[in-house]
Amino acid sequence: MPCYAGDYERNAIRQRGTDGQCKTIEHDPRILWPDTLSVASDGYLYFTANQLHRQAQVHNGVDQREKPYSLFRVRIDGGPVKLI
Incomplete structure (x- = not known):
């Protein structure tokens, strides 16, 4: 099963495959x-x-965050891990 990680340096989502x-x-x-x-x-x-x-x-006390905050989704054609 692949795993996923955020790549904050490249504004990206990465996938590590089973290989x-x-x-x-x-x-x-x-x-x-x-x-x-x-x-x-x-x-x-x-x-x-x-x-x-x-x-x-x-940033020395200056909040530079910008609204609206975002929730993203990307299709991976997978599902959550089912725990027993």
Whole structure:
């Protein structure tokens, strides 16, 4: 089963296949510090753009985050892991 990770340096979502190879499955300049990835039963991977790098703590007290905050999804034709 493949696994997924946010690539905040490239505004992307990466997939690691069962063969160990990684590839970008989604890239968009709006994907700002992708976080909280979740595979749903509808065949999509959901994730947020949390803009962590724009928080006030990083910019001398100036909050640079931009609303609206975003929830993205990308079709992966998979489903959540079923735990026994």
